[in-house]
Every structure is written in C-alpha cells, then in structure tokens.
Amino acid sequence: MNFIERYSLWLLITFQILVWGFIAPAFHTALPLDVAELMTLSGEVVIANYKHPNLPGLLLDLFIGITGKVEVVYLLSQLSIVAAYIAIYLLSREFIGKQKALVATFLTSSIFYYHWPTPEFNHNVLQIPLWALATLFSWRAVARQKLVYWSALGVIAGAMVWTKYSAGILLLWLFVWLLVTPCGRSSFKSKGPWLTGVLFIVIAWPQASYLIDSEFLPIYYAQDRASSGGFSDSVSFLGAQLADHLFFIILIMVGGLLGRGALSTKLDRPSDKTTFLWLVVIAPILMVTLLPVIAGMGLKPMWGTPMFNFSSLVLLYFMGGRLTDARARRIMLGGLLLLPLVGALYAVQHIYRADLSGKPMRTLWPRAEIALELRSAYQAETGSPIKIVAASYWLGGLVAASADDPLRVRVDGDPIKSPWVTDKDISKEGVLVAWLAGQALSASMTDFIESKGFKPLDAKRRSFIWHPSKADKPIQIEYIAISPSNNK
Incomplete structure (x- = not known):
C-alpha cells in the first residue's frame, strides 16, 4: 500500500479545506450572495423565514461568536463537505469494502456540488452532510439495532427539517424502506424506531409550528420559484445533473471502470443492500426528476444538491468489477489533482472575469x-x-x-x-x-x-x-x- 492509498482520505480532507476553505476565498473582497443573506438574520435567533428554516444561519452565528470573524463561514462550509465525505466513506465501506469506499469518496469529490459552489455556505451545502449522515445512520440502525444509531438518526432527521423542508423527500423514502423490508419491519418490535420518531418530532416541532403560523409561506415561496413543469423540465433537470457530474465521468474514464467485466456479480450484491440503494438513494432522485411531469412543478438544478452523495457507491456497487489496485490509485491521484485544478480555475475567474464583464461579480x-x-x-x-x-x-x-x-x-x-x-x-x-x-x-x-x-x-x-x-x-x-x- 503506497502513501496515497494509506493516507488518501486524510489527503482529500486536507486538500478540500485548504483549497476551498482558505485559498479560493482569499480572492473574495465580499461575501457570496447567500452568505450575505444569512447575515440579514444574524443575531435575531430566527428559526425560519418566509424562504427556509434557519439552521444554516444559527450555525453561522455560533461560529462567528466563537471566532469573532464572519470569514469563518468558509471553514464552516468545508467542514460540512468533510462530514459528508466521512459518512460516504463509512457507508460505502460496509457495502463495497475499504478500497472501493475510498475510490467512491474520491469520485464524489469530483461532483460539482462538492467544490465550486462550496465557498457559498447556504442551505444546499448544509443539506449535503445531513442527507449523507441520515442515510448512514438509517442503515446502521437497522443493521446493528443499536440505540445510538436510532438516536443519531432522530437528531439528524430533525436537523434536516431545520435546514430545508425538502428533507421530507429522503425521510419519506427512509420510512418506505423500513415498511417494505423484513429487517425494517422487524425493527418496530424494538425501542429504536420509536425513539427516532420521538426525537424527530421534538426537534422538528418548532418548524412545523412556524409553517402553520406563517400559513406555509416557505411552501408558496418554493412554488413561486418553480417553473411550470412538464416533460421538458424533467429532461432539463437531468441534463443539469449530468453536467454537474462531468469531472465524475472523466475520472471514471481515466480509471478505466467502464467496459467488459464492469458489472459485478449477483453474489456481490446482497438483496438487502440492493433494496436499500434503490429505495433510499435512487428513488428520491427519480421522484424529484418526475415531479415536473407528475405535479406540473418545475425544478431548479441546485435542488438536486444533496441527492448525489452516493452516486459513486451506486456505480461501484453495480459496476465495480473492473476496479484494480492500479485503477484505484489512478482515480485517487486524479481526484487529488482535480481539487487544486478546479480551485485554480475559480481563482482565475476572480482575477480576469472583471476584464471581460461590465458587471462586477458579487464576491469582488x-x-x-x-x-x-x-x-x-x-x-x-x-x-x-x-x-x-x-x-x-x-x-x-x-x-x-x-x-x-x-x-x-x-x-x-x-x-x-x-x-x-x-x-x-x-x-x-x-x-x-x-x-x-x-x-x-x-x-x-x-x-x-x-x-x-x-x-x-x-x-x-x-x-x-x-x-x-x-x-x-x-x-x-x-x-x-x-x-x-x-x-x-
């Protein structure tokens, strides 16, 4: 095992924080738009406004209170991404083994949502680790039947509702998974799911109360922002998500993961894990993609931000047959090189875009x-x-x-x-x-x-x-x- 393999996860975390938490924001002379918006709520102890719940703003206030610097927002954002990486690695390790889990985490880091937008801490960025942790804890709660995981799931589920009400999509499919699988149903004979439910209700109740008191203002806000919907909107949403996976696809090709022998055997795909991936990871994406057709409600591409934590896990679970030690090293090295490369492009944009545009970038x-x-x-x-x-x-x-x-x-x-x-x-x-x-x-x-x-x-x-x-x-x-x- 060479140096990169031995310390790969720590290298990824270090690069993520250095490039996107310190170097890229060093070119800013102003806050990103969504951070400025959070600052309009600062110090007000607001649980929600007419747009969203305010857990991101409350966390930012906490970090500013500790450090005395609003610039701590850039570190807060990268800590969110790092938490997601750890959750992705831990769950992937249980499904596909350590080596593939490392590769899966590196592949995830190449997805657009994990690098370019991350200096702008907002609800979408905070959703990423919360969705990843909820997925991890739900699997471990059922697989290991320990109260610590059921408790963690209840707390994270409640925190998700304090971040964005669309968290209900993942929570719905988690509940469906519990109901339709034998291991999920048998869990209700223990205290675990009931403890999760109580914790979730207690934590989420203030948000439910706000929705009722505000006459569901955030729901109407989301409807107003959405386009008219239809099949073309679903295609557009999928196209945007595919574009956000551009570097992901490049790394897959560089790693030689596609081709004859890529499909894993059925013996490598236990039915309980397969069902979990279909219902908890894939179904929410399909549901959101079909919303424009079913409900006539359009989508914003960034609404897909937290739904692709486990794109690489799904890929390697079903199509990881060609992964070798050499190909794994190639993908991990490519991921490490990609982080500073994209960071450099981000910096170049700030240095030279002003010469090409008569409109100032907000961060300048x-x-x-x-x-x-x-x-x-x-x-x-x-x-x-x-x-x-x-x-x-x-x-x-x-x-x-x-x-x-x-x-x-x-x-x-x-x-x-x-x-x-x-x-x-x-x-x-x-x-x-x-x-x-x-x-x-x-x-x-x-x-x-x-x-x-x-x-x-x-x-x-x-x-x-x-x-x-x-x-x-x-x-x-x-x-x-x-x-x-x-x-x-």
Whole structure:
C-alpha cells in the first residue's frame, strides 16, 4: 500500500479545506450572495423565514461568536463537505469494502456540488452532510439495532427539517424502506424506531409550528420559484445533473471502470443492500426528476444538491468489477489533482472575469469600503450610530456583516421578510435605507420610505470602485439616513 492509498482520505480532507476553505476565498473582497443573506438574520435567533428554516444561519452565528470573524463561514462550509465525505466513506465501506469506499469518496469529490459552489455556505451545502449522515445512520440502525444509531438518526432527521423542508423527500423514502423490508419491519418490535420518531418530532416541532403560523409561506415561496413543469423540465433537470457530474465521468474514464467485466456479480450484491440503494438513494432522485411531469412543478438544478452523495457507491456497487489496485490509485491521484485544478480555475475567474464583464461579480464588491462609508455617512447626518439598515438581502447583508456592532436588517423594508425588525424598533433606533442606483425599487421599499416621510428622490449617492480596470463603471449606491427624530 503506497502513501496515497494509506493516507488518501486524510489527503482529500486536507486538500478540500485548504483549497476551498482558505485559498479560493482569499480572492473574495465580499461575501457570496447567500452568505450575505444569512447575515440579514444574524443575531435575531430566527428559526425560519418566509424562504427556509434557519439552521444554516444559527450555525453561522455560533461560529462567528466563537471566532469573532464572519470569514469563518468558509471553514464552516468545508467542514460540512468533510462530514459528508466521512459518512460516504463509512457507508460505502460496509457495502463495497475499504478500497472501493475510498475510490467512491474520491469520485464524489469530483461532483460539482462538492467544490465550486462550496465557498457559498447556504442551505444546499448544509443539506449535503445531513442527507449523507441520515442515510448512514438509517442503515446502521437497522443493521446493528443499536440505540445510538436510532438516536443519531432522530437528531439528524430533525436537523434536516431545520435546514430545508425538502428533507421530507429522503425521510419519506427512509420510512418506505423500513415498511417494505423484513429487517425494517422487524425493527418496530424494538425501542429504536420509536425513539427516532420521538426525537424527530421534538426537534422538528418548532418548524412545523412556524409553517402553520406563517400559513406555509416557505411552501408558496418554493412554488413561486418553480417553473411550470412538464416533460421538458424533467429532461432539463437531468441534463443539469449530468453536467454537474462531468469531472465524475472523466475520472471514471481515466480509471478505466467502464467496459467488459464492469458489472459485478449477483453474489456481490446482497438483496438487502440492493433494496436499500434503490429505495433510499435512487428513488428520491427519480421522484424529484418526475415531479415536473407528475405535479406540473418545475425544478431548479441546485435542488438536486444533496441527492448525489452516493452516486459513486451506486456505480461501484453495480459496476465495480473492473476496479484494480492500479485503477484505484489512478482515480485517487486524479481526484487529488482535480481539487487544486478546479480551485485554480475559480481563482482565475476572480482575477480576469472583471476584464471581460461590465458587471462586477458579487464576491469582488468592496464590502469593507461600502460598509464603512455608509455607516460614517449615517453617523455624520444623524449624529447617531447606525443600528438598522433597510436594503436588499445583498446590500443589507454586506453592511451588516461588516459592522463593528451588530446591525439589524429590514429586508426590502418588508415586514413579511423581516418581521422581527418592527416599526417600533425603527422609530426608536432610526434606519439607513440603501439601494443600488438605477435599480428599480420594490413596492415594499417605496412604501417603507414614504411611510417615514421621505421620497426616493431625497436620496444621496455614493460611488465605489470595484476593480481598477472598471473605475469608469463604479458601483453607485443611493441612501437615505433617517434618524429616530425623523420618523413620522
């Protein structure tokens, strides 16, 4: 066993954290969009908003509280991916053995969802380890019948609901698997499944309560974002997932896994494991893919993010017959080389894309300068420190993330989007209203400004340079500083 094989998993984890947790984000001068959005919830102890549950935001608040740095979000994101790798390896080892499990984990690292989008910590990224862990714990709970795994499954299942309500898809198929398999049904004679159910209900109950109290706002939000559906949408979704597996396919070809002798024998595929893969790993993907046809509901490609944790396990379980020691080493070495290569492409994009586009990448905005100047402008014009900002998710999150003192954000001035920042709070503390010049104001923002006795035309403007080569196309932000005494 050579060095790469002996330490392969640790090398993968190290490369993942270094490349995507430190090197790639080093080219950012601003937070990614979804991180800025999470910052609009920071410090509010919000369990959910009209879009999603807020476990990602609460975790980010915890990490910021420990380190004092919002940049810790990049490490948090990579720790999520690392947790997924460990779960993928552990389950794969039980199904296909140690060597194939290592290869499966490396193949998984080549899938788009595990590298390029990961600096942007969000609900999709957090779903990845939770889906992987739920799959691992459900198998071990039934196979080993130990309360520790049933307990872990209940906690992870509850956490999934705190991350995205679409977690119900995997939980549904886990329950189906328990009901239709002899080993699953026999489990109900023990305390395990009932303990899982109790833990899940206790943890998930606040989210169920929020859904009812909000009249299912997140469900309507998801419906509004979805396209009209139909067969073409299913094909489009599958095409997007295939494209996201491009490097995965390349590694398979480089490793020589396809061809005569690839199919594994039936003796290598026990029926209980085969049934588990079909119902828990494959069925959720098929269900989501067919939703546009069955329910007339369109899909966003990124909604498939957590569903491909075990693509490589399925591949090697059914078609791992050609894997040899040499081919395994080739795939693992290819995976290790791929991580810095894709990271380099990510960095090149940040360095040179500005020269090809008249529109700044969000992660190249001068976050610190924008926040400092807007805070200073508010202080100078009102004589009071800024406490609340009313802005879009993006701009509000940037200003809030850069403040020395915690800032509160009224997103788009809309009480539905930020009900925890009340009109009474704004009257007491004042507010900075800000928006991107030339951008049409939402009706809620216009109404908010006018309710304070101002008009959008009362705004002042500040300009910021986002890239030296684009000094002739500055970012222009308009703002109105409203002090407590100006509230009408």
